[in-house]
Amino acid sequence: MTKGKAKTRSKDLAGEGGLFPESVLSRISDKLGIPISEVSHVVETLGEVAQVAGDTDRIIEEYKGDKSALIQILLGIQRENRWLPSDVLMSVCEKLGVPISRAYRIATFYKAFSLNPQGRHQVSVCMGTACHVRGAPRLLDRVIEAVHIKPGETSLDQRFSLETVNCVGCCALGPVVVIDGDYHSNPAKKELEAVVSACD
Amino acid sequence: MARLKSAADLEQARQKILSKRDPTKPCVTICSGTGCHALGSDKVYEALVSEISKNGLRRRVDLRRTGCHGFCERGPIIVIFPDEICYLGVKPEDVPEIISATLSGNRPIDRLLYEDGDGKKIAHEGEIPFYKYQRRMVFGSNRLIDPTNIDDYIALGGYSALGKVLFEMSPEEVLDTVKRANLRGRGGGGFPAGDKWETTRNTPGDIKYVIVNADEGDPGAFMDRSLLEGNPHSVLEGLIIGAYAIGSHEGFVYVRQEYPLAVNNLSLALSQARKYGLLGKNILGSGFDFDVTIHRGAGAFISGESSALMTAIEGMVGEPRPKYIRTAVSGVWERPSNLNNVETWANVPLIINRGTDWFTSIGTDGSKGTKIFSLVGKVKNTGLVEVPMGMTLREIIYTIGGGIRQGRKFKAVQTGGPSGGCLPESLIDLPVDFDELTKAGSMMGSGGMIVMDEDTCMVDVARYFLHFLADESCGKCVPCRAGLEQMVSILDRICEGEGETGDIELLEEISEVVRDASLCALGQTAPNPVLSTTKYFRDEYEAHIEGKRCPAGVCKALISYYIDPDKCTACGICLRDCPVEAISGGKNLVHIIDQEKCTKCSTCFEVCPTRFSAVVKISGEPVPVVPPLGTKVARKKGKQE
Numbered sequence: 001m002t003k004g005k006a007k008t009r010s011k012d013l014a015g016e017g018g019l020f021p022e023s024v025l026s027r028i029s030d031k032l033g034i035p036i037s038e039v040s041h042v043v044e045t046l047g048e049v050a051q052v053a054g055d056t057d058r059i060i061e062e063y064k065g066d067k068s069a070l071i072q073i074l075l076g077i078q079r080e081n082r083w084l085p086s087d088v089l090m091s092v093c094e095k096l097g098v099p100i101s102r103a104y105r106i107a108t109f110y111k112a113f114s115l116n117p118q119g120r121h122q123v124s125v126c127m128g129t130a131c132h133v134r135g136a137p138r139l140l141d142r143v144i145e146a147v148h149i150k151p152g153e154t155s156l157d158q159r160f161s162l163e164t165v166n167c168v169g170c171c172a173l174g175p176v177v178v179i180d181g182d183y184h185s186n187p188a189k190k191e192l193e194a195v196v197s198a199c200d
Numbered sequence: 201m202a203r204l205k206s207a208a209d210l211e212q213a214r215q216k217i218l219s220k221r222d223p224t225k226p227c228v229t230i231c232s233g234t235g236c237h238a239l240g241s242d243k244v245y246e247a248l249v250s251e252i253s254k255n256g257l258r259r260r261v262d263l264r265r266t267g268c269h270g271f272c273e274r275g276p277i278i279v280i281f282p283d284e285i286c287y288l289g290v291k292p293e294d295v296p297e298i299i300s301a302t303l304s305g306n307r308p309i310d311r312l313l314y315e316d317g318d319g320k321k322i323a324h325e326g327e328i329p330f331y332k333y334q335r336r337m338v339f340g341s342n343r344l345i346d347p348t349n350i351d352d353y354i355a356l357g358g359y360s361a362l363g364k365v366l367f368e369m370s371p372e373e374v375l376d377t378v379k380r381a382n383l384r385g386r387g388g389g390g391f392p393a394g395d396k397w398e399t400t401r402n403t404p405g406d407i408k409y410v411i412v413n414a415d416e417g418d419p420g421a422f423m424d425r426s427l428l429e430g431n432p433h434s435v436l437e438g439l440i441i442g443a444y445a446i447g448s449h450e451g452f453v454y455v456r457q458e459y460p461l462a463v464n465n466l467s468l469a470l471s472q473a474r475k476y477g478l479l480g481k482n483i484l485g486s487g488f489d490f491d492v493t494i495h496r497g498a499g500a501f502i503s504g505e506s507s508a509l510m511t512a513i514e515g516m517v518g519e520p521r522p523k524y525i526r527t528a529v530s531g532v533w534e535r536p537s538n539l540n541n542v543e544t545w546a547n548v549p550l551i552i553n554r555g556t557d558w559f560t561s562i563g564t565d566g567s568k569g570t571k572i573f574s575l576v577g578k579v580k581n582t583g584l585v586e587v588p589m590g591m592t593l594r595e596i597i598y599t600i601g602g603g604i605r606q607g608r609k610f611k612a613v614q615t616g617g618p619s620g621g622c623l624p625e626s627l628i629d630l631p632v633d634f635d636e637l638t639k640a641g642s643m644m645g646s647g648g649m650i651v652m653d654e655d656t657c658m659v660d661v662a663r664y665f666l667h668f669l670a671d672e673s674c675g676k677c678v679p680c681r682a683g684l685e686q687m688v689s690i691l692d693r694i695c696e697g698e699g700e701t702g703d704i705e706l707l708e709e710i711s712e713v714v715r716d717a718s719l720c721a722l723g724q725t726a727p728n729p730v731l732s733t734t735k736y737f738r739d740e741y742e743a744h745i746e747g748k749r750c751p752a753g754v755c756k757a758l759i760s761y762y763i764d765p766d767k768c769t770a771c772g773i774c775l776r777d778c779p780v781e782a783i784s785g786g787k788n789l790v791h792i793i794d795q796e797k798c799t800k801c802s803t804c805f806e807v808c809p810t811r812f813s814a815v816v817k818i819s820g821e822p823v824p825v826v827p828p829l830g831t832k833v834a835r836k837k838g839k840q841e
Contacts, residue, residue, distance in 0.1 A: 068515035071498055075457055102516070109517045109674075111499030112457055128419030129614065129650050130576035132664050141801050145779055166501065166668065167419035169459060171574055172235050172272030172582040183238030189777070 049087075055080050056088055060095055067096050071106055074113060082118040111165075119154045119161035121199040123147055124178040128167030131174035135186070139175040140164065142189055146196045159199065203477035205485035207363035210354070213476075217355045226261045226303055227281040228252075229343065230290075233268025233426055234461060235583070236275035240291070244276050247295040255299055264352075267342035267430015270584035271330055274314075279325050279343060286325035287312035330581045333600050335562070335570050338546050339423070339586045342430035347465045350472040353433040359478055361549035365441050366486040369552075374445035375401060378548065381556040382568045387413055387504075387541030388616070388645045389721070390567070390634035396538055399528040401446045403536040408448040411513070411532070411539040412439055414455040414462065415497045415504035418617030419668065421648035423572040423584050424542035428455065428462040431546070432469035436492070438548035440479065443490045446538055450491060454509050457496040466494060501618075501672035505720050506539045507531070508674070519674045520720035541646065543572055563589035567633035571644070577614075577651040578605050589633040593623065596632065597651055608653040611752075612737070616645030618665045618672075619725030621732030622658060641732045643725070657754035658737040659744050663691040665729035673722060680723030683714035687730060695755040699745035704734055749820025756800045759819045763804075765790045765826060767814035770833045774804035774815060790831045795823060 020043055029036040059076040063069035073092060078084060084107055093100045107113040125140045144150060147160045154161040170176050173185040179195055187195065204210050230236075230245050245265060252261055269277050274288040278298070285308050287298065294312060301307045313321040314328045322328050325343070345352035353359070365374050379394030400408055412435060416424040428435060439451055455462055470492055473479040481489050495513050502508050503518030510532045512518030531537025547569060551559045560568050567589040573596065576582045580602035587596060593613055597603070604610050612622040615632075621642030623630065630636055634644050652661065670684035687710055690703055711727030718724045734741060743749045750758040763774070763783075768790050775783045775791055782798045785791030791814075793804065808815040 066515075068513070070515040071512065072496060072515075075496055075498055105517050106498070109500060110503075113498065129618075129648065129664070130420045130574075130582075132419075133577050133650060133652055133656050133661070138802060141779075165458070166417070166672075167421075169416065169422035169425045170234055170238055170272075171420050171422055171576040173238055174576065176238070183234075185238065 052077075052081050052085070052088055053091065056092060057095075060092065065096060067098055070096060070098060070103065071110070074103065074106060078113050083114040083116060086115075116154065117158065119158045121160050121180050122178075123160055123162045124165045124168070125151070125162070126166075126168045126170070126174065126176045126178070127164045128171060128174065130171035131167075131176055134174045136175040139177060139186060142187075142192055143177055146189075146192045160196075203475070205477065207360075207367050207484060210359055210363050210484060214354050214357070214360075217351045221355065224282055227264060228261060228298075228303070229264045229266045229279045229281065231267070231269045231275060231277040231343070232265040233272070233275075233342075233430060234422070235268060235272030236277060237461075239275040239289075241276035243292045244278070244290050244295065247292040248298075251295050251299045255304070257299070257303065261303060264346050265348075266345060267347045268426035268584065269325075269343045270336075270339065270426070270586075271328075271581065272584070273580075273582040284324050284326065286314065286323065286328065288314055329602065330583070330585070330600055333595065334586050335588050336586045337550060337562075337570055338434070338543060339427065339431075339572055339584065341434065342426065345431065347430050347432055348468050350433060350469065350476060353431070357553070358433055358549075359437055361552035362437050362440055362478065363484060365444055365552055366484055366488055371401070371445045371447060374441060374552070377556055378445070378551060381551045381559045382566075383544065383547055383551060383559070384567060384634060385541055386543035386547070386571065386646070388619075388643070390644055393540055393544055396528050396540070397442060397446050399526065400448075400536040400538040403529045405536050407450070407535050408446055409532050409535060409537040410439055410443045410446060410448045410451045411509070411537060412451070412453040412455075412545055413504060413506070413509060413539050413541045414453055414459070415509060416456060416459075416542075416646060417501040417504045417672075418646050418648050420576055420614075420650045421574045421617060421646045423574055423647055425459050425462055426584055427542050427546055427572075428459070429465050432462075432466045433473065434546045434549060435542055436466075436469055436473060436479070438545035439492065440483065440490055441548050441552060442538065442540070442545065444488055448538070449489050450493075452493055452495050452513055452532070454495045454497055454503075454513065457498060463494065463496060470494070500674075501668075502674045502720075502722055505722060507720070509539065510537055517674075519676050520722075522719060543647075564631065564633045564636075566635045571632070571647055573632075573647045573649045575601050575649050575651070577649075578608065578653040578656065579603070579651040580605050587632075590631045592629050592631050594628045596649065597628070601651065604651065604653050608655060610651070611654050611656055612652045612658065612661075614642075614650040614652065614661065614729075615648065616643035616728070617648045618668050619643065619721070619728050620645045620648070621728045622652070622661065622736065623732070624736040626736075641735060642728065655752055655754070657695075657750055657752035658733045658740045659691065659694055659750075660752075660754045662729045662733045663688070663695055666691055666726070669722065669726045673726075677717075677719040677723060679714045679717040680719070680726065683710050683718075683723075684726055686710055687714070687727070691730075694741065694744045695750075695757065697744070697748045697755070697757045699741075701745065703745055704738065704741050708734060743820070747820050751819070753817050753819050755819075759800060759817055760795060760823045761798060761800065761802070761805055761815055761817055762793055762795075762823050762826060763791050764814050764816050765831065766834055767812055768833055769812055769814070771809070771812070773807050773809070777803050777807050779803060784829060788832055789829075790827055790833050792826050792829060 025039050029039045059073050089103045093103050125143050127136050149155050149162050151162050151164045175186050177184050232241055276290050278287040278290050301309055308323050383393045384390040414424050480491050497503050503512045505520045506527050508518040508520040513532050527537050563569050570586050570588050572586045575585050585600050612624055614622045637644050666688050670688045673680045675681040707730055711731050715727050743751050753759050770788050775785050780797055780799050782794045783791050805815045
């Protein structure tokens with residue numbers, strides 16, 4: 001599931017013909033005395049949570065609820081949801097019958113997992129040896145300048161997440177930055193700005 | 201195609217595939233490995249599809265997307281069969297001409313051909329120096345087959361070694377063959393694969409596992425990725441043969457999730473092999489059962505260590521355990537488990553098909569066969585090269601790699617990944633095999649070969665590796681966890697210009713402890729980058745510590761930039777591009793760098809046009825006095841000296 005899909009689904013819940021038509025939302029808003037925008041935000045979030053929960057069940061089912069597939073299941077959730085919310089981790093553990101400590105240990109040990117929401121666009125600068133000797137640190141400086149966040153951070157508007165990775169296996173083209181799965185070989189400042197501004 | 205029920209069925213299937221193929225029919229192959237993909241091979245492929253159909257050539261020309269050819273630097277690569285015309289760096293706009301000139305008119309396009317140092321054009325892939333001196337027996341089929349189509353592999357005789365093993369050889373004979381071939385593990389240690397297989401085979405137990413280690417974590421190495429992506433069936437065939445010899449019915453492929461294309465191509469390969477009866481129950485009607493599960497690694501260098509990898513397969517955090525009992529005896533779920541690297545498995549079908557005499561005729565006394573290296577860094581022709589063991593570093597770097605980029609001077613080559621070492625110019629005639637590299641203080645590792653020139657700082661390289669290893673250390677044992685942290689902080693100090701006399705000796709002392717007292721190979725080999733650089737490049741450490749100077753001009757704290765007033769033409773490029781506005785100047789006024797504001801990002805140094813070369817980098821000396829703001833330039837733009 002991509003973020004986009006979650007949005008559509010939750011809009012279905014809130015919007016016309018969905019579970020909650022506009023009139024229901026305004027009645028809730030009146031009853032609780034909170035603005036309708038907040039009500040629809042809550043409903044949207046509920047939709048997202050329901051979606052993630054549904055995806056989680058499906059992924060667990062793919063591995064037949066096998067405890068030893070915990071890492072694979074978490075990888076599946078991470079890929080679809082882009083991060084691992086604590087309630088999802090807890091529900092996975094409950095369903096597989098493993099202690100939450102094990103899931104937490106895995107989620108903090110491996111680089112693929114994130115315990116915080118990630119940006120819509122993933123920017124990874126390769127810091128592998130081949131890239132390093134061909135100027136990866138300077139490329140990283142340029143990328144930081146272009147996306148205005150440091151490695152390990154996500155922009156406040158959740159537009160970008162920036163990370164450094166140890167090798168993307170593209171050593172002949174180094175230094176390399178990977179933006180949403182596309183590889184860019186040592187882009188100059190202008191090229192980088194063009195790619196970044198094309199990300200919404 | 202129907203399920204194959206015998207070796208004869210397999211041969212029949214192969215003949216049938218071949219009968220449908222005309223070797224004289226033109227076939228355009230385009231490399232779709234990760235390197236070429238990054239350089240835009242997808243768009244070139246789309247252009248080929250549309251141009252071929254636009255010209256009504258769909259019946260007369262085959263089009264095939266192959267695995268990695270290895271010459272990644274010059275991608276996207278197109279090879280047109282049967283003449284094997286090789287085009288490098290192809291762009292979508294070149295496609296119409298390729299169709300009209302080469303396919304319809306049989307004329308090569310000069311500008312897309314390889315050009316050697318003397319300006320001579322080379323049309324055939326095999327004659328390009330990068331390929332000519334290689335011996336591509338494991339990696340060679342990549343360029344011929346579409347990895348998503350099992351028929352391509354079968355057409356080349358694929359799975360015939362499996363047929364031979366299942367119907368003509370006993371497991372003991374297979375084991376004996378691999379032992380006599382002296383196949384050593386390509387993943388790093390160089391442990392004889394046959395001995396490992398034998399241990400697992402002889403350990404009592406009904407359930408045994410065979411595992412492919414594709415957790416290629418060494419930064420700078422990507423041969424396993426290219427093999428799995430480009431020829432997954434060769435690895436799979438080797439694995440099934442190994443399983444037969446060992447008596448295993450279940451296997452795992454542990455592959456990094458950072459390699460999505462490898463996971464994808466391998467999954468396809470598994471399902472196609474199952475459909476053909478080459479995997480699963482009763483393989484080729486022989487009565488032998490074997491199947492494979494893919495396990496994706498979640499991003500941890502240490503999980504490539506054999507005991508850690510097996511723990512990860514069990515669904516736990518992949519940390520190593522003491523190996524008083526080898527994993528070959530007690531591995532996944534405490535059952536005998538044999539683990540080999542991707543390249544090792546891919547060698548097995550070759551040995552079975554062509555025999556031990558052939559295999560042992562290649563290589564050196566102790567290291568047989570070939571090895572794939574990823575030749576990267578400051579070398580002209582970067583990419584994957586497969587050479588016989590025993591080829592010298594000089595031949596690999598100069599004859600195949602074409603020497604150092606931009607006419608710079610060779611300084612060192614780093615082999616063996618983060619746990620390897622840096623070898624200086626004095627060792628450039630060293631024959632490359634497992635034992636010689638270890639003797640020289642480095643190691644084979646998985647085959648990364650990173651070339652460094654005079655602009656590479658060896659202290660910075662050691663610091664880079666130690667940062668990597670400290671970051672990837674799982675923290676289970678103290679010497680590795682605490683020792684590496686201390687080494688990192690000393691190296692950081694040296695690079696920051698705060699090194700003290702005695703630091704080198706202190707680094708060496710900690711290195712010995714970490715090497716001798718760590719639990720697993722990560723810690724035991726982690727000091728190698730430091731020990732090899734303090735041994736061969738001690739003068740660079742001394743320059744940093746005593747002279748506060750970085751001879752290569754890399755360590756930011758020890759360098760400064762200034763603009764030579766006699767050369768500056770006030771062109772304004774550096775002033776405009778400086779990200780921190782540290783440069784002042786104006787029309788016809790000498791530009792000046794404010795040393796307080798300068799972050800030493802090197803932008804000005806890089807953008808200053810080479811015909812001016814006004815920005816100067818210095819280290820270990822004070823910045824010369826520059827003229828006051830407002831001084832007019834002496835040299836006018838466009839005027840040559």
